[in-house]
Amino acid sequence: MENFTSINDVKSLTDLVQKTILIKDKVLQEPRKGLNKVLGLIFMNPSLRTRLSTQKAAMNLGMDVMVMNFGSEGWALETSDGVVMDGNKAEHIKEATAVVGQYCDLIGIRSFPGLQNREKDYSEEILNSFIKFSGKPIISLESATRHPLQSLADVVTIEKNKLHKKPKVVMSWAPHPRALPQSVPNSFIEWTSKMDYDLVVTHPEGYELSTEFLNGVQIEYDQGKALEGSDFVYVKNWSSYEQYGKILNQDKSWMISKKKLKNSNNAKVMHCLPVRRNVVISEDILDSNNSLVIEEAGNREFAAQAVLSELLDNIK
Amino acid sequence: MENFTSINDVKSLTDLVQKTILIKDKVLQEPRKGLNKVLGLIFMNPSLRTRLSTQKAAMNLGMDVMVMNFGSEGWALETSDGVVMDGNKAEHIKEATAVVGQYCDLIGIRSFPGLQNREKDYSEEILNSFIKFSGKPIISLESATRHPLQSLADVVTIEKNKLHKKPKVVMSWAPHPRALPQSVPNSFIEWTSKMDYDLVVTHPEGYELSTEFLNGVQIEYDQGKALEGSDFVYVKNWSSYEQYGKILNQDKSWMISKKKLKNSNNAKVMHCLPVRRNVVISEDILDSNNSLVIEEAGNREFAAQAVLSELLDNIK
Amino acid sequence: MENFTSINDVKSLTDLVQKTILIKDKVLQEPRKGLNKVLGLIFMNPSLRTRLSTQKAAMNLGMDVMVMNFGSEGWALETSDGVVMDGNKAEHIKEATAVVGQYCDLIGIRSFPGLQNREKDYSEEILNSFIKFSGKPIISLESATRHPLQSLADVVTIEKNKLHKKPKVVMSWAPHPRALPQSVPNSFIEWTSKMDYDLVVTHPEGYELSTEFLNGVQIEYDQGKALEGSDFVYVKNWSSYEQYGKILNQDKSWMISKKKLKNSNNAKVMHCLPVRRNVVISEDILDSNNSLVIEEAGNREFAAQAVLSELLDNIK
Numbered sequence: 001m002e003n004f005t006s007i008n009d010v011k012s013l014t015d016l017v018q019k020t021i022l023i024k025d026k027v028l029q030e031p032r033k034g035l036n037k038v039l040g041l042i043f044m045n046p047s048l049r050t051r052l053s054t055q056k057a058a059m060n061l062g063m064d065v066m067v068m069n070f071g072s073e074g075w076a077l078e079t080s081d082g083v084v085m086d087g088n089k090a091e092h093i094k095e096a097t098a099v100v101g102q103y104c105d106l107i108g109i110r111s112f113p114g115l116q117n118r119e120k121d122y123s124e125e126i127l128n129s130f131i132k133f134s135g136k137p138i139i140s141l142e143s144a145t146r147h148p149l150q151s152l153a154d155v156v157t158i159e160k161n162k163l164h165k166k167p168k169v170v171m172s173w174a175p176h177p178r179a180l181p182q183s184v185p186n187s188f189i190e191w192t193s194k195m196d197y198d199l200v201v202t203h204p205e206g207y208e209l210s211t212e213f214l215n216g217v218q219i220e221y222d223q224g225k226a227l228e229g230s231d232f233v234y235v236k237n238w239s240s241y242e243q244y245g246k247i248l249n250q251d252k253s254w255m256i257s258k259k260k261l262k263n264s265n266n267a268k269v270m271h272c273l274p275v276r277r278n279v280v281i282s283e284d285i286l287d288s289n290n291s292l293v294i295e296e297a298g299n300r301e302f303a304a305q306a307v308l309s310e311l312l313d314n315i316k
Numbered sequence: 317m318e319n320f321t322s323i324n325d326v327k328s329l330t331d332l333v334q335k336t337i338l339i340k341d342k343v344l345q346e347p348r349k350g351l352n353k354v355l356g357l358i359f360m361n362p363s364l365r366t367r368l369s370t371q372k373a374a375m376n377l378g379m380d381v382m383v384m385n386f387g388s389e390g391w392a393l394e395t396s397d398g399v400v401m402d403g404n405k406a407e408h409i410k411e412a413t414a415v416v417g418q419y420c421d422l423i424g425i426r427s428f429p430g431l432q433n434r435e436k437d438y439s440e441e442i443l444n445s446f447i448k449f450s451g452k453p454i455i456s457l458e459s460a461t462r463h464p465l466q467s468l469a470d471v472v473t474i475e476k477n478k479l480h481k482k483p484k485v486v487m488s489w490a491p492h493p494r495a496l497p498q499s500v501p502n503s504f505i506e507w508t509s510k511m512d513y514d515l516v517v518t519h520p521e522g523y524e525l526s527t528e529f530l531n532g533v534q535i536e537y538d539q540g541k542a543l544e545g546s547d548f549v550y551v552k553n554w555s556s557y558e559q560y561g562k563i564l565n566q567d568k569s570w571m572i573s574k575k576k577l578k579n580s581n582n583a584k585v586m587h588c589l590p591v592r593r594n595v596v597i598s599e600d601i602l603d604s605n606n607s608l609v610i611e612e613a614g615n616r617e618f619a620a621q622a623v624l625s626e627l628l629d630n631i632k
Numbered sequence: 633m634e635n636f637t638s639i640n641d642v643k644s645l646t647d648l649v650q651k652t653i654l655i656k657d658k659v660l661q662e663p664r665k666g667l668n669k670v671l672g673l674i675f676m677n678p679s680l681r682t683r684l685s686t687q688k689a690a691m692n693l694g695m696d697v698m699v700m701n702f703g704s705e706g707w708a709l710e711t712s713d714g715v716v717m718d719g720n721k722a723e724h725i726k727e728a729t730a731v732v733g734q735y736c737d738l739i740g741i742r743s744f745p746g747l748q749n750r751e752k753d754y755s756e757e758i759l760n761s762f763i764k765f766s767g768k769p770i771i772s773l774e775s776a777t778r779h780p781l782q783s784l785a786d787v788v789t790i791e792k793n794k795l796h797k798k799p800k801v802v803m804s805w806a807p808h809p810r811a812l813p814q815s816v817p818n819s820f821i822e823w824t825s826k827m828d829y830d831l832v833v834t835h836p837e838g839y840e841l842s843t844e845f846l847n848g849v850q851i852e853y854d855q856g857k858a859l860e861g862s863d864f865v866y867v868k869n870w871s872s873y874e875q876y877g878k879i880l881n882q883d884k885s886w887m888i889s890k891k892k893l894k895n896s897n898n899a900k901v902m903h904c905l906p907v908r909r910n911v912v913i914s915e916d917i918l919d920s921n922n923s924l925v926i927e928e929a930g931n932r933e934f935a936a937q938a939v940l941s942e943l944l945d946n947i948k
Contacts, residue, residue: 031352036663038691040684046391048412052356052382052384052416052419066684068683068684075680078909086908091905091906092909099905099926099929100680100684104684104688273411275407275408276401277400277408278400279400287410294411294414294418298415301418301419365731367700368698368735590727591723591727592717593715593717593724595716595718602726610731613730613734614734617735
């Protein structure tokens, strides 16, 4: 693996999932593999789980980690070519990435979409600039359109909890007070559609994801019908792709609650966190055994470690 | 020791003080004890001494450290049960603590009181949520009502500097332009009242600390009388407990100065820092040999290391 | 070497440059030299290159690093003596430095000038307080008047790229929308004037640097004439020293572009970064082989490592 920015970078999904599960069983498998290797973690946007789980994963491999919060530590980057930089951006991403690349062996980068300009966001200019100019392997810590470390952890969570061979997995939109990216749902579909799952997506009309990601997966606009017989319900809000970045609907009846699961197959509920209680998912689920959200977040460490280990193979 | 949040977690105060003194003599006693163990340091409020001294202490034990500033890195946590989280708080403390707990072997948490609602502050909801939900040993890096790492360093500072068996130790209130927590004075009393000291507390009327902490310790409202014959003067501002969080008094005559110590037993002056010069303590003391404030801050490292070492014993 | 705050701390410039070049060839020369030694990196102002390159350098030597952003982590320090500290500064630099010194073996400190008061800035009160009160070796990570780690990297960059024995090195002022410190140009002259270079400084009238730094180096007010036959052009904006901190000139014709170099000796262009494209230097240079800015930034790591290694010799 040269970079890890989407499922397209993964040679064998089966092998990567298996590797992650083995790490979950025993994290200190390769405690010296990353010795004298430095992982730079660059955050354009705040991070809790991703930062700590990836830092922990790197430590498990013996790597050193340097964390840089570009947001709060004050470094706004210009991304356009040919600009006369006399505004408030002090550095161009071409120089910033090339410089940081020299100090690191691997680079993780988080950069959220602005949700104002779809074409710009979906062009992934920040992530792609790091790939193009840093000269080092890049790990996406969530980009404008994808969150692959989350998706790998999600798949592993399903694999560890499924009770029969081909579970029914439903990804359900839920309401949220703020406009959120499509990266987690895009990525979830991209990964789970490669698994042997009965995958259904449910959301109000107008919330259709990009066909690039949806790729023929079944949409069921009736949430109740979608949830019938489900084994896993993946809950997530996102803003509209069509009317880009807009909140079209705040219908509270889309919140996932115990009552909603009555016709499910005693479904396990997942969410990438942070989750707004009693807005996205009711607390009667979050505080029950049906919730997998904590285990799912725990799996982030093992997913990151599997990916780092693969990338280290390539730079050794 | 399972957690370290107050003196009640300490089995033997004598042993812990002794252990801290031994570490002060030689910090690299157990350089591999914490190998492959991760200490997460979570700050809801800014920290200089506590952060650096605890991080250094962990390094002395071979631990890895992950620092997370929830304040400046932008993560506001909901703490109430049953709330519909449609406001500005994106995550509930139940999830945040359970998640962070999975990435760490030990967790240090700093959370100041809001000083608006006494019952809420004294219920220690943040600290207690970490204890309840993280599943890992918790070290208080100063909570709403206590600062036990400071108090251990304070006791060690007195022990290393006392010239006779039972010194007179006076804790004196001093003025300050801002409303400050009661955590340091609460904790200082809780710890020093267990030692063989002649302990006196002096402050203007209205600044009585909670009886839970005061626990029968003598209050002398006449500062001059309190300081007579004192060997150690512990200076600290706090806001009112009775009229909760209020500044009742800014009487400059309460500032501790050389002149104030004329009837003392050449008293040594202590303060947890940061200290406002010529407001809380005059510079004629801070720049003199009577000041112990720097040594006291230095002892924070050894206190943290003793506590971490004890906690590591329990998770090995 | 006891401290590293200017070229005056360097015993042999030749040896230090040579050492840096050897490290550039092989960074892991002394991977255990800094074991159990802690480098504290204190930033009063934001930093990208300096923070990451110095942290990486320390790791190459096996040191532990603690980073503290005083700016964003909220610690404003009082620096004047005798002040009644009842304003918005919670701590005096005397205590802060003495305390931090106890937790570190080496301290790096960045503190920019305020550009309001020349005497105050040029007195280097922050840097000098660290030297005076911390009790530990101090490395300047850029102070009010100098940036010696940058200058060492600059000299090494010239040494590695020069095509004949005595290159012509031109430091040229260039326009910038904000008022910037004189630290980089001051320091560049201080270091390069000790090398066997044909050194020329060019800038609009009114931008004369302090004679303390300029020290007889030739000023050529005609930029075109200065650039004739140049082998290296070091580009940098600074604000006026005479009319302290003022922007006197924003003449765009001073920007360095390909066209400007037509009478040069195919000059290589340097800049400390961050650089504003098409304001300070045109992109036809930055995207060409004439630009050394990325290599120059890369050399920051090796310069920092050479300096840390020298300082470690002294504290062993």
